Amino acid sequence: MTKSNKHNRKSSIYTDKKGFNYYQTYSFFGSKDGLKKKIQKNLGKEKTSSQLKHEKEYWDNYYNKIDDSFKSTKITKKSSSPSLQNNKTSKLNNNVPSGELGQKWTEYRSSLPLVSPANKQKQEVIIIGTGLAGASAAASMAEMGYNIKAFCFQDSPRRAHSIAAQGGINAAKNYQNDGDSVYRLFYDTIKGGDYRSREANVHRLAEVSGNIIDQCVAQGVPFAREYGGTLDNRSFGGVQVSRTFYARGQTGQQLLLGAYSALSRQINSGKVTMFTKHEMVDIVLVDGHAKGIIARNLVTGALEKYSANAVVLATGGYGNVYYLSTNAMGSNVTAAWKAYKRGAMFSNPCFTQIHPTCIPVSGDYQSKLTLMSESLRNDGRIWVSKTKGDKRSEER
Numbered sequence: 001m002t003k004s005n006k007h008n009r010k011s012s013i014y015t016d017k018k019g020f021n022y023y024q025t026y027s028f029f030g031s032k033d034g035l036k037k038k039i040q041k042n043l044g045k046e047k048t049s050s051q052l053k054h055e056k057e058y059w060d061n062y063y064n065k066i067d068d069s070f071k072s073t074k075i076t077k078k079s080s081s082p083s084l085q086n087n088k089t090s091k092l093n094n095n096v097p098s099g100e101l102g103q104k105w106t107e108y109r110s111s112l113p114l115v116s117p118a119n120k121q122k123q124e125v126i127i128i129g130t131g132l133a134g135a136s137a138a139a140s141m142a143e144m145g146y147n148i149k150a151f152c153f154q155d156s157p158r159r160a161h162s163i164a165a166q167g168g169i170n171a172a173k174n175y176q177n178d179g180d181s182v183y184r185l186f187y188d189t190i191k192g193g194d195y196r197s198r199e200a201n202v203h204r205l206a207e208v209s210g211n212i213i214d215q216c217v218a219q220g221v222p223f224a225r226e227y228g229g230t231l232d233n234r235s236f237g238g239v240q241v242s243r244t245f246y247a248r249g250q251t252g253q254q255l256l257l258g259a260y261s262a263l264s265r266q267i268n269s270g271k272v273t274m275f276t277k278h279e280m281v282d283i284v285l286v287d288g289h290a291k292g293i294i295a296r297n298l299v300t301g302a303l304e305k306y307s308a309n310a311v312v313l314a315t316g317g318y319g320n321v322y323y324l325s326t327n328a329m330g331s332n333v334t335a336a337w338k339a340y341k342r343g344a345m346f347s348n349p350c351f352t353q354i355h356p357t358c359i360p361v362s363g364d365y366q367s368k369l370t371l372m373s374e375s376l377r378n379d380g381r382i383w384v385s386k387t388k389g390d391k392r393s394e395e396r
């Protein structure tokens with residue numbers, strides 16, 4: 001919670017279970033001094049009727065607020081967005097925690113307030129998108145106890161564009177004993193991103209890379225293996241170590257099927273409600289926070305409203321804003337644009353993944369778009385002239 005929001009918050013009430021007893025905590029805020037009053041009641045083994053009444057009032061009030069906000073949300077075409085108008089005064093806050101680079105996120109995570117298991121059951125989260133990002137987020141959060149409403153516009157989460165990814169996924173496991181480490185993966189990724197990526201976030205990615213592979217294997221992703229049964233690696237992206245985990249040329253497909261299996265398990269257990277063929281057309285804000293969405297049911301054409309405690313956008317890339325793209329036609333920025341129109345800020349929006357086959361032909365000496373598979377490049381292949389003694393200049 002940011003400092004300014006903390007001052008806006010008036011009160012909160014929550015119930016914890018410690019040992020065999022329930023405790024109810026009321027916290028009142030309201031002045032610049034922050035916390036004014038905190039009352040903790042031991043409710044005993046069972047919840048009392050007054051405690052249940054208070055809880056009901058609290059949540060009724062909360063949902064009424066969301067409902068009011070839905071009523072005031074008009075789906076109209078706007079000539080320009082509020083954030084466009086406020087551009088001069090807006091400041092982009094990347095929310096990267098302070099501290100030593102390698103410790104920023106680790107320390108931040110250790111100091112975050114925890115949500116008790118009993119309270120997780122009461123929270124609802126909307127997740128837009130069920131590709132690799134959305135499906136795994138929905139499955140993981142449901143496993144933790146949150147109640148999830150997941151949306152995608154396709155007829156099944158298995159149709160997400162993640163299915164198209166081929167090459168593999170990097171992790172600093174150092175299985176090949178070729179000197180790999182979290183730092184090397186961090187460094188290579190920063191370099192590969194032309195030194196424009198956020199360093200702390202990339203470091204975090206490198207730190208958790210090994211766990212991601214473990215999670216995928218646990219979900220049943222059939223990564224390539226050596227004859228002895230251990231996971232195989234290949235070298236990708238011009239790096240000098242072999243750290244890419246892959247499943248032939250269809251890694252994305254296998255990863256998505258793994259994430260989909262985990263998601264299906266949670267749908268079956270009732271923790272995830274899946275809304276396929278639903279396109280998010282707007283985001284509903286309450287006090288500046290995303291608390292709901294408006295979605296179009298693509299079968300009936302009806303506009304529907306959904307509310308939650310938080311909204312996660314996992315709507316994928318938007319390479320189709322460019323003329324040449326290997327992305328599916330659905331990867332077209334509509335969801336991110338809605339968020340932008342509601343005030344979300346963009347950093348480096350032109351920095352999307354592109355495939356070398358989409359670099360336009362730049363001269364008549366090129367017979368087609370230039371591409372050398374990364375796997376060939378890393379096995380030492382180089383471009384050579386077709387004919388011996390080619391007279392073309394070096395840059396051609």
Ligand SMILES: Cc1cc2nc3c(=O)[nH]c(=O)nc-3n(C[C@H](O)[C@H](O)[C@H](O)COP(=O)(O)OP(=O)(O)OC[C@H]3O[C@@H](n4cnc5c(N)ncnc54)[C@H](O)[C@@H]3O)c2cc1C
Pocket residue numbers: 128129130131132133134151152153154157160161162163164165166167168169170251252278279280281314315316317326327331334335353355
């Ligand atoms: C050809 C190709 C090869 C690749 N190779 C690799 C590789 O080797 N290694 C690697 O790491 N990465 C690779 N990538 C990149 C990687 O595949 C993607 O970055 C990743 O899969 C994106 O996952 P995602 O879940 O964010 O998005 P997606 O899989 O695109 O999912 C987006 C989801 O959002 C939903 N959605 C979007 N808008 C809305 C809306 N308005 N309302 C409701 N739902 C919405 C869609 O229905 C979908 O479920 C490759 C990509 C391509 C195209």
